[in-house]
Amino acid sequence: xxFENLWPGVLTQNNLENWQIGxxxxxxxxxxxxxxxPYCDFNSHVVSHVDQGRWARALADEIRxxxxxxxDRVLGSIFFGGGTPSLMTPETVSTVIxxxxxxxxxxxxxxxxxxxxxxxxxxxRFEGYARAGVNRVSLGVQALHASDLKRLGRLHDVxxxxxxxxxxxxxxxxxxxDLIYARQNQTLDDWRSELGEALDMAVxxxxxxQLTVEEGTxxxxxxxxxxxxxxxxxxxxxxxxxxxQDLCSTAGYTAYEVSNHARPGAQSRHNLIYWRYGDWLxxxxxxxGRLGTATQRVATVAWRQPGLWLQHAEAGSGLESRAFLxxxxxxxxxxxxxxxxxxxxxxxxLHRLDSTVAGPEAVAELVDLDLVxxxxxVLRTTAKGRLVLNSVVAALLP
Amino acid sequence: xxxxxxxxxxxxxxxxxxxxxxxxxxRLIQLTGTVAERDMKAQMLDAxxxxxxxxxxxxxxxxxxxxxxxxxxxxxxxxxxxxxxxDFAYEVSRSMRAVxxxxxxxxxxxxxxxxxxxxxxxxxxxxxxxxxxxNKIDLPAAEPERIAxxxxxxxxxxxxxxxxxxxxxxxxxPDVLEAIVKRLPPPHxxxxxxxxxxxxxxxxxxxxxxxxxxxxxxxxxxKKGDNIRMMRTGGKYGVDxxxxxxxxxxxxxxxxxxxxxxxxxxxKQVRDTKVGDTITHEKRPCETPLPGFKPSIPxxxxxxxxxxxxxxxxxxxxxxxxxxxxASFSFEMETSAALGFGFRCGFLGxxxxxxxxxxxxxxxxIELITTAPSVIYHIFMKxxxxxxxxxxxxxxxxxxxxxxxxxxxxxxxxxxxDYLGDVLKLCQDRRGIQLDLTYVGNRAMVxxxxxxxxxxxxxxxxxxxxxxxxxSFDYQMDSYREDNLxxxxxxxxDEPVDxxxxxxxxxxxxxxxxxxxxKLKDLIxxxxxxxxxxxxxxxxxxxxxxLSALRKDVTAKCYGGDATRKKKLLEKQKAxxxxxxxxxxxxxxxxxxxxxxxxDE
Ligand SMILES: Nc1nc2c(ncn2[C@@H]2O[C@H](COP(=O)(O)OP(=O)(O)OP(=O)(O)O)[C@@H](O)[C@H]2O)c(=O)[nH]1
Ligand SMILES: C[S@@+](CC[C@H](N)C(=O)[O-])C[C@H]1O[C@@H](n2cnc3c(N)ncnc32)[C@H](O)[C@@H]1O
Ligand code: SF4
Ligand SMILES: [Mg+2]
Numbered sequence: 001x002x003f004e005n006l007w008p009g010v011l012t013q014n015n016l017e018n019w020q021i022g023x024x025x026x027x028x029x030x031x032x033x034x035x036x037x038p039y040c041d042f043n044s045h046v047v048s049h050v051d052q053g054r055w056a057r058a059l060a061d062e063i064r065x066x067x068x069x070x071x072d073r074v075l076g077s078i079f080f081g082g083g084t085p086s087l088m089t090p091e092t093v094s095t096v097i098x099x100x101x102x103x104x105x106x107x108x109x110x111x112x113x114x115x116x117x118x119x120x121x122x123x124x125r126f127e128g129y130a131r132a133g134v135n136r137v138s139l140g141v142q143a144l145h146a147s148d149l150k151r152l153g154r155l156h157d158v159x160x161x162x163x164x165x166x167x168x169x170x171x172x173x174x175x176x177x178d179l180i181y182a183r184q185n186q187t188l189d190d191w192r193s194e195l196g197e198a199l200d201m202a203v204x205x206x207x208x209x210q211l212t213v214e215e216g217t218x219x220x221x222x223x224x225x226x227x228x229x230x231x232x233x234x235x236x237x238x239x240x241x242x243x244x245q246d247l248c249s250t251a252g253y254t255a256y257e258v259s260n261h262a263r264p265g266a267q268s269r270h271n272l273i274y275w276r277y278g279d280w281l282x283x284x285x286x287x288x289g290r291l292g293t294a295t296q297r298v299a300t301v302a303w304r305q306p307g308l309w310l311q312h313a314e315a316g317s318g319l320e321s322r323a324f325l326x327x328x329x330x331x332x333x334x335x336x337x338x339x340x341x342x343x344x345x346x347x348x349x350l351h352r353l354d355s356t357v358a359g360p361e362a363v364a365e366l367v368d369l370d371l372v373x374x375x376x377x378v379l380r381t382t383a384k385g386r387l388v389l390n391s392v393v394a395a396l397l398p
Numbered sequence: 399x400x401x402x403x404x405x406x407x408x409x410x411x412x413x414x415x416x417x418x419x420x421x422x423x424x425r426l427i428q429l430t431g432t433v434a435e436r437d438m439k440a441q442m443l444d445a446x447x448x449x450x451x452x453x454x455x456x457x458x459x460x461x462x463x464x465x466x467x468x469x470x471x472x473x474x475x476x477x478x479x480x481x482x483x484x485d486f487a488y489e490v491s492r493s494m495r496a497v498x499x500x501x502x503x504x505x506x507x508x509x510x511x512x513x514x515x516x517x518x519x520x521x522x523x524x525x526x527x528x529x530x531x532x533n534k535i536d537l538p539a540a541e542p543e544r545i546a547x548x549x550x551x552x553x554x555x556x557x558x559x560x561x562x563x564x565x566x567x568x569x570x571x572p573d574v575l576e577a578i579v580k581r582l583p584p585p586h587x588x589x590x591x592x593x594x595x596x597x598x599x600x601x602x603x604x605x606x607x608x609x610x611x612x613x614x615x616x617x618x619x620x621k622k623g624d625n626i627r628m629m630r631t632g633g634k635y636g637v638d639x640x641x642x643x644x645x646x647x648x649x650x651x652x653x654x655x656x657x658x659x660x661x662x663x664x665x666k667q668v669r670d671t672k673v674g675d676t677i678t679h680e681k682r683p684c685e686t687p688l689p690g691f692k693p694s695i696p697x698x699x700x701x702x703x704x705x706x707x708x709x710x711x712x713x714x715x716x717x718x719x720x721x722x723x724x725a726s727f728s729f730e731m732e733t734s735a736a737l738g739f740g741f742r743c744g745f746l747g748x749x750x751x752x753x754x755x756x757x758x759x760x761x762x763x764i765e766l767i768t769t770a771p772s773v774i775y776h777i778f779m780k781x782x783x784x785x786x787x788x789x790x791x792x793x794x795x796x797x798x799x800x801x802x803x804x805x806x807x808x809x810x811x812x813x814x815x816d817y818l819g820d821v822l823k824l825c826q827d828r829r830g831i832q833l834d835l836t837y838v839g840n841r842a843m844v845x846x847x848x849x850x851x852x853x854x855x856x857x858x859x860x861x862x863x864x865x866x867x868x869x870s871f872d873y874q875m876d877s878y879r880e881d882n883l884x885x886x887x888x889x890x891x892d893e894p895v896d897x898x899x900x901x902x903x904x905x906x907x908x909x910x911x912x913x914x915x916x917k918l919k920d921l922i923x924x925x926x927x928x929x930x931x932x933x934x935x936x937x938x939x940x941x942x943x944x945l946s947a948l949r950k951d952v953t954a955k956c957y958g959g960d961a962t963r964k965k966k967l968l969e970k971q972k973a974x975x976x977x978x979x980x981x982x983x984x985x986x987x988x989x990x991x992x993x994x995x996x997x998d999e
Contacts, residue, residue: 027958027959029959081959209954209955210954211954212953212954212955234924234948234949234950235949235950237950238949238950241950241952258952258953258954258956259954259955271957271958273958274957274958274961280958282958282959286959287959288958288959288960288961288962289958290958290961299962301962329965332965332969333961333962333965336956336961336964336965336968337956337961340956365983366926369926369927371926386952387949387950387951387952388926388948388949388950388951388952389951389952389953390951390952390953390968390971391925391926391948391951392926393968394968394971394972395926397968397969397972
């Protein structure tokens, strides 16, 4: 690390160390999909044609611009998220990775993840991604039931997903997949057996998300119109969550984050940057970034609409805004992100940002309720507390 | 030159709610060309937003119409459109005092309803001639012959010459105009040269003109620039503006006997005027004032508190402004341990309460917490003193109380026979005593003596629901009577919540306590810990529920890209909670304070 803690007063004041201990990563957003899933509120769009060359150049240019300001950092991870990054050609992926390599020193163990949809077309590109430098994939399997995959609007079936997984295991060092549970009419037993099956297939990492009906999605409209029946109520959802924790931990997977489970050492290092509230650059439409400079923390937001972003990126910068975050916003974000991790957060770091967040009385009340643990410099949630994390965070915000 | 009395007709339009008074007023205005065709709109006299939105009349309105009758003379007609809802019965009765006749509108599909009766009795009391108008004959369900018979049977007035009309299509309106001229009497007497004697019929606040006073001239002549005196209040004012409503304001030089119009002076607030007062000239006063009206008195009380405590001063401001215009509503400051600073307000009834609350929320943009409505109890203390209790939270120590009295009402309910059983049960459950039961065709008319506190809250809603909307209801205040009343407290997480305290009859306390605890359990969102909810009387718990702790409230997916959005969501959620009130560690949503009291039975 270049900035050693020689002047604790100064560093404490500007918090530079805080951001840097969280790591440094690069997020690249690919905003296109083959079809829009009815539950999805990500920045994803269906278009008939994408000029991959143009997009690759624009992404690379953006990376170089960001790199010019941060050339002294060591890059620990790259994450291709979406949308459906497995619709990028291996050449596009390679162009982006090479642009990054020109800008920063790569950590020896750099993690380069790509989100992939488990369809046969995409599987054909896996080798090419690996050659470009991708060493980890995260497959959007979502469900292991044919009819549920249909309801979720997915274009793949169960067998295709299994094949994709098998190919991925042979091509990449690290493989994870996502499931969405707490689906319509799913019972506790259904989920137990589905998760059992998933754990048998899993390598060393799983993301298990409870279905969320997000505003602005087709599911939201359906739910508002009185459709989308059979979603679990609060108690069943809580039971499902608890079953998930039990089965995963028995199988040797630690819930290192609310919805993420990994064997020892197999955590997503990139995602940990967010939750440890480190520094990351966000490149591509709608991407957000957080970056500590010597005195301030900068939040960047790129233009969200793909066409608009491309125009701006080609004209000189894809960023819609770049602003300093005030310390109370930083503290709020750190609190919200940090408490998602089983390792918790550094309460001293939090209080250096804003001592009114997670004040001793509020914490003590939650400790009494057995929702959080306060252990020296560490504040973390109990299993019970993590299940009501939103309320816990709200109670700790000033 | 004032108009000869014989060419003036003054009348009110009265009916049960929604029978078509305002629509008939529209047609009269339209047919006489008082308003240009292109300016007509439905129920044009219902000018307030709330009136237009709810489709009801709240405030009586006066219009002057010129009508060239078949006899070749042009008559001046002053019509007063009145509200039908029972809360505003007072508006009807005082309007009637300013005129000599009434158009009794009856919906020919529904027939006589509770307020039809109430209005007829008030009209008869005021010595009115009555012209019966059967409305809505355009509807297939209309049965004018049967309804005419019913009117004769039940009310005992001649309906053989009733006007059959559709206020909607305009059918029959010319007959109504002729009937007004031929069958309603002109003003009884009036000498234009006598000392001025005018009745203060109504007054309201106009943002441009200040207080506007509606007057009916009995004797003498009122002119612009006159100096007048209000005989009861003693107030002296100069007449700045004098005019009539058509329905827009139109200036006139003078108003003579029998005429109805308005004036403005330098009157600051509506409270400076007293409805029913006699207005006379300062220089040449009349000898005896008019008898005056009984003032309307608030019977329902509740606390209004700003959701955001910082808005207390804004609330004071808005309440004072509304009170400028509505002398029937009272207020005084109140402090509640739970809700902070607010006002204890008195209303004519629940609709009146709702209307005022709506206006504060909408016109002044202040979100309110409304506490449970209550009535005024008389508390007889052992030391011989008597207290008026407007707020259960102020209930003195029971050991010092000898006994309590509560207000009772006389309620008249008309209901189709099929639902009679349900209505009797409802009244019985509400501690009613049956006074009378007769039949109006196939409908029963029951008269009950009921405690007001059992009616104030949700009686009307319950009545509507058990009779599928077929019952009609009217009431008058009766006397105070002793009963076994106690204060019931609600404890949430072992903390008493004063704003949820209510007075209940001892025999009904257990049932109400259980119902309230169960309701609150549904209304209070689960929180991070479990919460006992109890009802207690004088420290003894009579009902208890437990709200279990929140089990799951966590965002499944949260990563770098949507950190900002998710945090905003949390902050929004948290801001939403600020709207709740904190009781110890528990947050109670504002709607709980009212909804908890609604009984499902
Ligand atoms: N079909 C039909 N509907 C009518 C007629 N007259 C009035 N209505 C309807 O009946 C409803 C009530 O009419 P209003 O004129 O507001 O009744 P109101 O008696 O003034 O009501 P309140 O002032 O609230 O007591 C409205 O929806 C009118 O459109 C009629 O002759 N025929
Ligand atoms: C960025 S998304 C998309 C990745 C990839 N395009 C796909 O669909 O497989 C990453 C993951 O979020 C999860 N996800 C998206 N929307 C969700 C929702 N409404 N509720 C729960 N999980 C959701 C899915 O498991 C998905 O794989
Ligand atoms: S869930 Fe994945 S594939 Fe479906 S629309 Fe969203 S980003 Fe695209
Ligand atoms: Mg009306």
